[in-house]
Amino acid sequence: MRTITNLKIYMCGIFGYIGDSNASEMIVRGLKRLEYRGYDSWGIAVAAKHTLTVVKQVGPIGDVEKALTLPSSHAGLGHTRWATHGRVTQRNAHPHFSTDKSFALAQNGIVENYKELQKQLFQLGYTFHTETDTEVIVRLIEYEQTKTTSLLDAVKQAFKQLSGRNTIALITTEGEIIAARNGSPLVVGRNTKNGTLYISSDTLSFAPYVDGMYMVDNGQLIRATKSEVSCQDIQTGKSISMHYEHVSTRHSEVDKAGYEHYMLKEIHENPQVIAALLKQPAKEYERLAQAIKRARRVYAVGSGTAGIAAAQIAFYLREYAHIDAVGLVGADAKEYYDYFTPDDLIIAPSQSGETADVLEVIEHARIKKAVIASFVNMPGSMMSRLSDFAFMAQAGPEICVMSTKIFVSQIAWGYLLAKTVANKRTDALKQLEKLSHDMGDYLQKPETHKQLKEVARILVKKHDIFLMGKYQNLQIVREGMVKFIEGTYKHAHAIAAGDLKHYAITLMEKGVIVVTALSRDSVYSDMMNAMHEVKARGATVIGISADKEEGMDIHIPVPKEAETSAIMHVVPLQLLAYYMAKKLGNNIDRPRNIAKSVTVK
Numbered sequence: 001m002r003t004i005t006n007l008k009i010y011m012c013g014i015f016g017y018i019g020d021s022n023a024s025e026m027i028v029r030g031l032k033r034l035e036y037r038g039y040d041s042w043g044i045a046v047a048a049k050h051t052l053t054v055v056k057q058v059g060p061i062g063d064v065e066k067a068l069t070l071p072s073s074h075a076g077l078g079h080t081r082w083a084t085h086g087r088v089t090q091r092n093a094h095p096h097f098s099t100d101k102s103f104a105l106a107q108n109g110i111v112e113n114y115k116e117l118q119k120q121l122f123q124l125g126y127t128f129h130t131e132t133d134t135e136v137i138v139r140l141i142e143y144e145q146t147k148t149t150s151l152l153d154a155v156k157q158a159f160k161q162l163s164g165r166n167t168i169a170l171i172t173t174e175g176e177i178i179a180a181r182n183g184s185p186l187v188v189g190r191n192t193k194n195g196t197l198y199i200s201s202d203t204l205s206f207a208p209y210v211d212g213m214y215m216v217d218n219g220q221l222i223r224a225t226k227s228e229v230s231c232q233d234i235q236t237g238k239s240i241s242m243h244y245e246h247v248s249t250r251h252s253e254v255d256k257a258g259y260e261h262y263m264l265k266e267i268h269e270n271p272q273v274i275a276a277l278l279k280q281p282a283k284e285y286e287r288l289a290q291a292i293k294r295a296r297r298v299y300a301v302g303s304g305t306a307g308i309a310a311a312q313i314a315f316y317l318r319e320y321a322h323i324d325a326v327g328l329v330g331a332d333a334k335e336y337y338d339y340f341t342p343d344d345l346i347i348a349p350s351q352s353g354e355t356a357d358v359l360e361v362i363e364h365a366r367i368k369k370a371v372i373a374s375f376v377n378m379p380g381s382m383m384s385r386l387s388d389f390a391f392m393a394q395a396g397p398e399i400c401v402m403s404t405k406i407f408v409s410q411i412a413w414g415y416l417l418a419k420t421v422a423n424k425r426t427d428a429l430k431q432l433e434k435l436s437h438d439m440g441d442y443l444q445k446p447e448t449h450k451q452l453k454e455v456a457r458i459l460v461k462k463h464d465i466f467l468m469g470k471y472q473n474l475q476i477v478r479e480g481m482v483k484f485i486e487g488t489y490k491h492a493h494a495i496a497a498g499d500l501k502h503y504a505i506t507l508m509e510k511g512v513i514v515v516t517a518l519s520r521d522s523v524y525s526d527m528m529n530a531m532h533e534v535k536a537r538g539a540t541v542i543g544i545s546a547d548k549e550e551g552m553d554i555h556i557p558v559p560k561e562a563e564t565s566a567i568m569h570v571v572p573l574q575l576l577a578y579y580m581a582k583k584l585g586n587n588i589d590r591p592r593n594i595a596k597s598v599t600v601k
């Protein structure tokens, strides 16, 4: 088995600005929108009066005042760091100055050969002031500058010597920005009306201000000044024409639209993300359906919530399309690598399309020539680029670190896909349309929120929360568990109802609460039995279902759906997590210790 060592992608955000507004203010705004990528420190460099000024600080991009002490300027470069080499200190924060302060550089990635390069540079008399691998790039550029008068050429020469996946950006005293990509995303945004230019790690960070974006490819370099921006191939030096894509207005919607938290707003967008799927052209679905029918086996793979979505997508393929489909968790798929064949098909749902674990699986599957399909929400992602079938969720930005609407979008897509494979697309569209409509009504009703707030109040008092489900609702309660844990920092445990009597039943006693999701499906009587078994041991049952079933101590009524009932059940679970987190005073949109795009392995 070939091991891939270069598939590691690291978090951090890069945000460059050239325009008429005050650069530091624009960069603070941009970095805040990049916060979901994770951070531990930040820094901003601005160019004014032929001088670069840098501020750096440990912690989140909150201390705006400090940034605003920077001189007024029309060009700057910001960075949020997710430390890989060197402690989280002010000194190690980016951007890093060159010795003569003629440029400052920020990096996203790891210089895998930094030790060797550092050794060579030491021998050449260079000294280092930080503990980062990034500083090696700065010194290397300085060394290359001794051979050429062109900074651009020096950057190219230095960049070619770096191994690992690295994206770099530097700004000069004259406000020129040079950026090169080999790994993490890099996007150029342009406002043709006022000539403003943005160079960033994602589209989201500048979407409201631009009318076009250009996705920089691996091996490309961008040079931007106040008057022009150009792109070239780093190896050949050949210039590349930049085709700007229109930026979807959906990607501009990054405010809370009157909701107290992004999470609540995004839960309310669940019906819309389902509706968005209905508008997607049938042709792509049909094409993928044909490939699925030809496949020997389908592996659906994801991490975290997307891993649960992958399992549900596999369920829908098995159940509605009779396809041999299995769900895999990105980080634990290694033992399958040897078994991938050209006849296999991988399905990867991912919000960001940059999840390192899943990218590694895809890369291995590609070596084995398996077919790759992805369902991604972020335009221009690595995963889409690696896919034979690249579907977009078109769900608009999801800002809350806890995924809600994207999970719903992923499993609804899986259902639609499975039904397309089964030649029952029209039927699926009808079911999803009804679901979207009913879900909207459910979310609008004040009673929904009133009841869930009350239930949340009961649940937060518990030390442990149990959930139980089976068949189509098994992954749904697992996702409920994930949301409960992320929202409350408390222990939650999802039990497969069929497995209850094999172990978890030992925990059932008076005072224990079990949340179930139940559909009137082929496992209905099994679920009823499991419910009675926990009740017989004194546990209280909170049941999410269309009809109140015997044995439910508290019933959470939801609209009646046929094949899509499991998707409906996700919504009250998400709302319960939200109201619990709120009751506990937790940071709802950014739970502790986790980042949205886990782009580190």
Ligand code: GLU
Binding pocket: 010, 011, 012, 013, 080, 081, 082, 083, 084, 085, 086, 092, 107, 108, 109, 110, 111, 132, 133, 134
């Ligand atoms: N390797 C660099 C560091 O640790 C950059 C990490 C990042 O991508 O933020 O400073």
